[in-house]
Amino acid sequence: MAQFQHRIDEMTDDSGFLGLVDPHAYTSFVGADWTLEGLFERVESQMRQRTMLLWGTGGEEQWRIDLSDSPVDPGLPIIRQIAGPITVTRGELVVVNLDTVTMAAQFADSTVGDDRDIYGSGLELPNGDYICTISQLTDPEEDRTHEGPDFHLQLQAGRTSLWLEVPWSEL
Template sequence: MQILEISDDSGFMGIANFSRYRSFLSRNWDFEMIKKRIVEEINSHHLLFWSTGLENTWKVKIAFENSDSTAFRENRGVIEVTDGELFLTNYEALTMAAQYQQVKLPESHHKDLAIKLENGKYMVKFRQLFNPDEYDFATEDINFEIVLMRIEKNPEIYVNNVNEIYWSAY
């Protein structure tokens, strides 16, 4: 188990395999372009990305087995680890790398958001533990859980392709 904290200034976060994630788009990207890229990368098993419903600094529990915590909502996806690690990430990191080709992810200030894992494919359950409409900003609780379970079979058994960013109204 690992507890990480990540800032979220736009209401999105996720985990990524940055050795495979295709980050650069264009100096003049727009939201539709980056949303399309994010969905492509989710379906390629390089990224899992979702709306948080709020902007805040989040406490995220990384685990390898299910917990008894009650979730407001949860979903799952598949991600592939190729360099022994994934990274917790936010929208701001993805947009900087989308606009500037010289920005390599993870940026130095996000290297502490690494999740060390054996290479392979993982079924990932991501769980939001609070209702954004009733959130108490004074809480010290864990906000999200990410449960990683290594899989040996084809990932299509576990999830279908997506057409939108998870939980996003955009």
């Protein structure tokens, strides 16, 4: 795989959750009357199928996100870090916020990829299994200590343990 570096300059997060999704494999529609509990059951089921990773951000912010096959810049602080598995089935992953996930859960004609052009959040990758290491580099409850990204997502070919629940979540 050729080296890649992608930046999302401003991802709105009004719910305290971000995610990485294969928009072609993730089953998004839950129903018009979905509940948060039902939605998180769907998300956790999809995480076990490696179609999505969803994590808590610790706050509601405008996030800067770097995606790369390289590790975090060693000059940046890592507040917390976790790795999870995701599979690319049709050459693309999309970074999403929970608002996008809930819209796709409620409306059959919406998908988790609907906002990719708004945020510049689509990423082309070869099909296959990946390990995504998510590093949170800023604490939303503290003053910024650097001008770098808030999150760094490192994607490398490989497999790792499944996520059984949404990490860094208080729900």
